[in-house]
Amino acid sequence: MNTQYRKSLPGTSLEYFDTQAAVDEIEAGAYARLPYTSRVLAENLVRRCEPDQLTDALKQLIYRKRDLDFPWYPARVVCHDILGQTALVDLAGLRDAIAEQGGDPAKVNPVVPTQLIVDHSLAVEHAGFEGDAFEKNRAIEDRRNEDRFHFINWTKTAFKNVDVIPPGNGIMHQINLEKMSPVVQVKDNVAFVDTCVGTDSHTPMVDALGVISIGVGGLEAESVMLGRASYMRLPDIIGVELSGKLQPGITSTDMVLALTDFLRKQRVVGAYLEFYGEGADSLSIGDRATISNMTPEYGATAAMFYIDKQTTDYLTLTGREDKQVELVEKFARHTGLWSDSLKTAEYEKVLTFDLSSVRRTLAGPSNPHALLPASDLVKRGIAGKYEQEEGKMPDGAVIIAAITSCTNTSNPRNMISAGLIARNANKLGLTRKPWVKSSTAPGSKTVKTYLEEAGLLSELEKLGFGVVGYACTTCNGMSGALDPEIQKEIVDRDLYSVAVISGNRNFDGRIHPYAKNAFLASPPLVVAYAIAGSIRFDIEKDPLGYDAQGNPVTLKDIWPDDEEISAIVKQAVKPEQYREVYDPMFDLSVDYGEDTTPLYDWREKSTYIRRPPYWQGAFVGKPDMQGMRALAVLGDNITTDHLSPSNAIMLDSAAGEYLAEMGLPEEDFNSYATHRGDHLTAQRATLANPKLFNEMVRDEKGEVIQGSLTRLEPEGKVMRMWDAIETYMQRKQPLIIIAGADYGQGSSRDWAAKGVRLAGVEVIVAEGFERIHRTNLIGMGVLPLEFTEGENRNSLNIDGSETFDVKGEPSPGAMLTLMIHRKDGSNEEVQVKCRLDTAEELSIYEAGGVLQRFAKDFLQSN
Secondary structure: HHHHHHEEEEOOOOOEEEEHHHHHHHHHOHHHOHHHHHHHHHHHHHHOOOOHHHHHHHHHHHOOOOOOOOEEEEEEEEEEHHHHHHHHHHHHHHHHHHHHOOOOOOHHHOOOEEEEOOOOOOOOOOOOOOOOHHHHHHHHHHHHHHHHHHHHHHHHHOOEEEEEOOOOEHHHHHHHHHHHHHOEEEOEEEEOOOEEEOOOHHHHHHHHHHHEEEEEEEEEHHHHHHOOOEEOOOOEEEEEEEEOOOOOOOHHHHHHHHHHHHHOOOOOOOOEEEEEHHHHHHHHHHHHHHHHHHHHHOOOOOOOEEHHHHHHHHHHHHOHHHHHHHHHHHHHHHHEEEEEHHHOOOOOEEEEHHHHHHOEEEEOOOOOOOOEEEEOOOOOOOOOOOOOOOOOOOOEEEEEEEEEHHHHHHHHHHHHHHHHHHHHHHOOOOOOOOOOEEEOOOOOOOHHHHHHHOOOHHHHHHHOEEEOOOOOOOOOOOOOOOOOHHHHHHHHHHEEEEEEEEOOOOOOOOOOOOOEEEEOOOHHHHHHHHHOOOOOOOOOOOOOEEOOOOEEEHHHHHHOHHHHHHHHHHHHHHHHHHEEEEEHOOOOOOOOOHHHOOOOOOOOOOOOOOOOOOOOHHOOOOOOOOOOOEEEOOOOOOOOHHOEEEEEEEOOOOOHHHHHHHOOHHHHEEHHHHHHHHHHHHHOOOOOOOOOEEEEEEEEOOOOOEEOEEEEEEEEEEEEHHHHHHHHHHHHHHHHOOOOOOOOOOOOOOOOHHHHHHHEEEEEEEEEEEHHHHHHHHOOOOEEEOOOOOOOOOOOOOOOOOOOEEEOOOOOOOOEEEEEEEEOOEEEEEEEEEEEOOOOHHHHHHHHHHHHHHHHHHHHHO
């Protein structure tokens, strides 16, 4: 600890670390030039870094150098139940491994405070037009997840430093924003700015509060939990100046979808963005949080806003104690983290976006960055004239309309807008089309409270948008079953049907197996599409229906005006609502009694929780990367949903067949996501997305066939992906995956790395990797390699019939040799870049993965 910089914080009895003094000692006036991100990272270094490393680490920030790794120590780890449970299953398995080697398993605990929120396991089996949908869905959730919840309840007492928020309370990111983040923490009488990592790519949502909060893979989160520093090199820090203000009737959803399109085109992948300017100043925390939540959709790592009056007003609104609000302002003003102090910050690159340019918009049909202005629906071929036979669903039928996701339900303006459009539609006699499965799933119970206060919850319920749960639901692919008659008609007619949701992800195959596409939209627009009933409907012009006098009613006739929204938000949203919800939720006390066993009693027949296999078999010893065969040859934009889907398990899938063999009834198969604590189920999800295009599998015309398929080599036989994986596992055949650009984008899903590793994949060669997935691969002992510019699977004529070797010693930035041995006996050597980017990542890879390294270190030190 660098105690010479520890000083009294004026106006308080607390102390802080004077980061400005430490930075300006190296170069006078340097602190004033630092962006917000660098100031927070510098404080972390001054407070936590070893004294002999401090000067060199600070120089990385001051001079924008990227040649050395420096540590940062997140103050908290937040987890949703899927990856959080998986991480704790890994730690429980680690305890077993430690005990077998003579160590004390009770000593294996998270060192960093860890908060787990159960929010990913509720499916919308009962829709919002059923009065008791919430109770029914919760009962199904408890029944299906009994094994999982048994294990999670055990972790409360078995592990120290773990808090668990049980199911039915909300979504991790919204709870983090509204309650868990104090913005400024106090420990050992020292005040410091809050930081955290989370096992979900949307963790940056609380960047809106000025809190560096990033999504990491479950494996990296485990490493941080166990007290290891997270090492990084200085990221690109890009200033994003927001000018102007939103036009009347334009929502924060419209804004963020337009920004996502803009920022993706600017290639901000991996960067930390800092939003500032007149436009940023005018945005509420709800609006800012919408932008920060969508960080992974535009590919950045963080989306920071500074601390200002919007921050303190929001903390007051959400029921934080006055003393805490005062501390946040005093600390931020004194340490240069308040907005006024950031006017001298310098950026290597600045982007400008005019908020007044935003129009009403959707995103789709299958990517969140595919901007689709509502006025362009006809021009793009999405909307237009369509036929509808009497008593049948139309072409483009909206089969799911879901107000879902913390991205939008955390913003009271969005939810009030949805309530108002429902009220206006009800007044004019408009109704939801009968084939639309509608639902509202807020990320916080406060939403229901203020909608009731405003008299708008009953209006939403009347239109079929009752509350079905407080969880991720449809946004996470947990949209539940369709009415059997509707499903039959879709199949029999091969009907083009879609989902319209207020979520943040609409990748192919994610939302529902029978929704061929999914479109992202604001909550009020979701309500409008439930009334329209088809994506072919020109939402800006076509009549949604007719009033009692026979006059056509269009969207503009029911769209609420901004002044009414503002007035209702001011009247209906109150601090006491947040206190009433969160005070009892966080009244957590745990009895670490003598009866608590440090080892979990694994249930032999469970398909949800199983002792992990990471200390045996293929995980013992370093891969030799010789004679590898291609499991898949893939194109650009492969998502973690392609690599390990999260949606419902179908009976005819490999996982479905396995669960049936285990005696589980089809109605309780649940989702792939919920089974990730059992590797025997979860590994059957590997590359199991039916929307996958594996270029190894082609028809007679040479066109790539869609499906979870591959070609078994050397036989050349096309088969289901899992069947090929099983065959290769029996042969102990090492595997490789060849891919295009942006490999692994999407959710921070550790099973997208675990699944391929268990299949025997030792190396992945791609044109580029998304950050979180790349670290997950390393955490599982899979080597990520990158083609040099101008070379790719096409230029090298790779078709999957080859075998591959890798020559050279992996190290950060090293050039290795990929040897391609072709079927005709010819050979080719290609230079590829090793994407172990830091010494820390090399250390993890050489140990065989995060858990293997921790076990070795633990046994050596205990």
